[in-house]
Amino acid sequence: MWKMRKFTSKIIIFAMFSFIFITMFKKYMSSRSAVLKSKQFSAKKPGMKYILLWTSHENIPFVHMGLGQSGFIGRQCEYTNCYVSAYESELGSVTAYDVVMFAGPELIDTNISLPKERLPYQKYVFGSIESPGNYPMCLHNFNSYFNWTWTYKLDSDIHWGYIVVKDAKGNIIGPKKDMHWIPWKDMDPVNDTFKQHLRGKRKAVAWFVSNCRTRSRREDYVIHLREELQENYSLDVDVYGECGSNTCPRDKQEECDAMLSKDYYFYLSFENAFSEDYVTEKLLIPLQNDAVPIVYGGANYSRFLPDRSYLNARDMGVSQLAELIYSLIQEPSAYAEFFRWKKYYTYHRTTKLKETNEYCKMCETLNNDELVKKHSSIFSFNEFWEVYETC
Numbered sequence: 525m526w527k528m529r530k531f532t533s534k535i536i537i538f539a540m541f542s543f544i545f546i547t548m549f550k551k552y553m554s555s556r557s558a559v560l561k562s563k564q565f566s567a568k569k570p571g572m573k574y575i576l577l578w579t580s581h582e583n584i585p586f587v588h589m590g591l592g593q594s595g596f597i598g599r600q601c602e603y604t605n606c607y608v609s610a611y612e613s614e615l616g617s618v619t620a621y622d623v624v625m626f627a628g629p630e631l632i633d634t635n636i637s638l639p640k641e642r643l644p645y646q647k648y649v650f651g652s653i654e655s656p657g658n659y660p661m662c663l664h665n666f667n668s669y670f671n672w673t674w675t676y677k678l679d680s681d682i683h684w685g686y687i688v689v690k691d692a693k694g695n696i697i698g699p700k701k702d703m704h705w706i707p708w709k710d711m712d713p714v715n716d717t718f719k720q721h722l723r724g725k726r727k728a729v730a731w732f733v734s735n736c737r738t739r740s741r742r743e744d745y746v747i748h749l750r751e752e753l754q755e756n757y758s759l760d761v762d763v764y765g766e767c768g769s770n771t772c773p774r775d776k777q778e779e780c781d782a783m784l785s786k787d788y789y790f791y792l793s794f795e796n797a798f799s800e801d802y803v804t805e806k807l808l809i810p811l812q813n814d815a816v817p818i819v820y821g822g823a824n825y826s827r828f829l830p831d832r833s834y835l836n837a838r839d840m841g842v843s844q845l846a847e848l849i850y851s852l853i854q855e856p857s858a859y860a861e862f863f864r865w866k867k868y869y870t871y872h873r874t875t876k877l878k879e880t881n882e883y884c885k886m887c888e889t890l891n892n893d894e895l896v897k898k899h900s901s902i903f904s905f906n907e908f909w910e911v912y913e914t915c
């Protein structure tokens with residue numbers, strides 16, 4: 525009994541000394557690192573990944589990112605240990621951050637100032653959901669400047685897409701550069717119930733649009749298409765929104781969608797600029813509402829859409845397109861064939877799904893040690909961002 529007590533007190537004394545020693549050692553180490561780094565550096569939490577938004581956090585695309593961890597926590601991302609800062613001063617210096625991000629549209633400005641200091645382990649990220657067609661980057665040479673790209677282009681390091689394609693089992697299969705769709709002839713024909721639904725349609729073409737003047741001059745194409753359809757076939761292009769005379773208010777999105785599904789054969793998914801892979805959520809509107817998309821953009825649409833599910837206005841003259849629209853409306857069975865894909869694929873917005881959400885993906889990537897450690901540099905950024913075509 526007595527022996528036992530002695531033994532216990534020995535352990536207690538040993539534990540106390542250890543505790544004091546460890547506490548002092550920790551203090552010493554932290555004061556040392558504070559001296560080594562800077563006062564603010566000690567604000568960094570271990571395991572946290574620090575992101576500095578070099579360009580404004582109030583503009584696209586960073587505005588939806590959320591400061592601190594809020595964007596990752598709010599989206600219930602798998603990884604939330606990423607911290608977004610809008611001001612360099614938060615950690616004291618640009619070199620304190622793991623990642624420094626730049627928004628494409630702001631880099632076209634002549635006055636943009638860039639960080640003066642850069643450490644080799646830091647990742648500089650180019651982020652953009654806007655296209656070089658609309659924001660040509662002609663004034664600076666960013667070859668070999670960024671380590672990662674975070675854009676809608678399908679060859680980005682981190683893909684920031686607008687749309688995602690799933691197969692019938694729910695696996696994400698696209699879009700991607702090398703898509704292998706089920707050939708149209710191998711897909712089952714559309715069922716009778718669906719054909720019946722399509723037969724209820726009474727109107728030719730709809731377009732919901734708010735931006736009336738664009739670089740792609742899509743508005744001119746639409747004016748000509750409209751004339752052609754009206755004069756030769758007595759068909760209409762109904763333009764909804766600020767650029768047309770029809771209205772379907774944004775706050776009644778569901779009603780507008782239902783109207784499209786019920787009444788319209790075609791929908792104009794016209795992009796505002798021609799850039800590779802620049803295909804926006806405009807494509808989802810017809811796909812999710814039983815209309816055939818008429819696309820107009822700079823993409824190779826086979827990366828985004830199965831065969832015979834759409835018409836490409838850019839491949840055709842206005843009169844050829846008008847004629848095709850007319851003939852498909854005349855032939856319900858031929859028109860229905862454009863919907864074979866529905867049994868095999870579904871289309872979604874990337875932001876709506878946790879597994880494809882671009883903000884979650886960013887934090888996930890920062891937790892991939894292998895990728896983070898790997899040296900990477902976008903040598904031919906000018907080629908990637910189509911500088912030669914747009915300037």
Ligand SMILES: *[C@@H]1O[C@H](CO)[C@@H](O)[C@H](O)[C@H]1NC(C)=O
Pocket residue numbers: 633634635
């Ligand atoms: C660029 O800087 C100059 C001088 O500092 C200023 O006059 C000009 O308004 C700035 N331009 C833009 C686009 O901010």
Ligand SMILES: *[C@@H]1O[C@H](CO)[C@@H](O)[C@H](O)[C@H]1NC(C)=O
Pocket residue numbers: 700701702703704824825826827
């Ligand atoms: C377009 O994309 C498809 C599907 O990935 C590919 O097979 C085809 O070669 C591409 N066409 C061009 C012109 O790049």
Ligand SMILES: *[C@@H]1O[C@H](CO)[C@@H](O)[C@H](O)[C@H]1NC(C)=O
Pocket residue numbers: 751752755756
């Ligand atoms: C369609 O209309 C245009 C004038 O808008 C006319 O030149 C053309 O011949 C017409 N085509 C057909 C097939 O009627």
Ligand SMILES: *[C@@H]1O[C@H](CO)[C@@H](O)[C@H](O)[C@H]1NC(C)=O
Pocket residue numbers: 714715716717718866867
């Ligand atoms: C008919 O096809 C549509 C579209 O693919 C589908 O949503 C629907 O479930 C099908 N209905 C039947 C009865 O198979």
Ligand SMILES: *[C@@H]1O[C@H](CO)[C@@H](O)[C@H](O)[C@H]1NC(C)=O
Pocket residue numbers: 644645646647648668669670671896897898899900901902
């Ligand atoms: C990032 O890119 C710069 C410039 O090309 C390069 O010097 C640096 O080593 C790269 N860092 C990483 C972590 O890839």
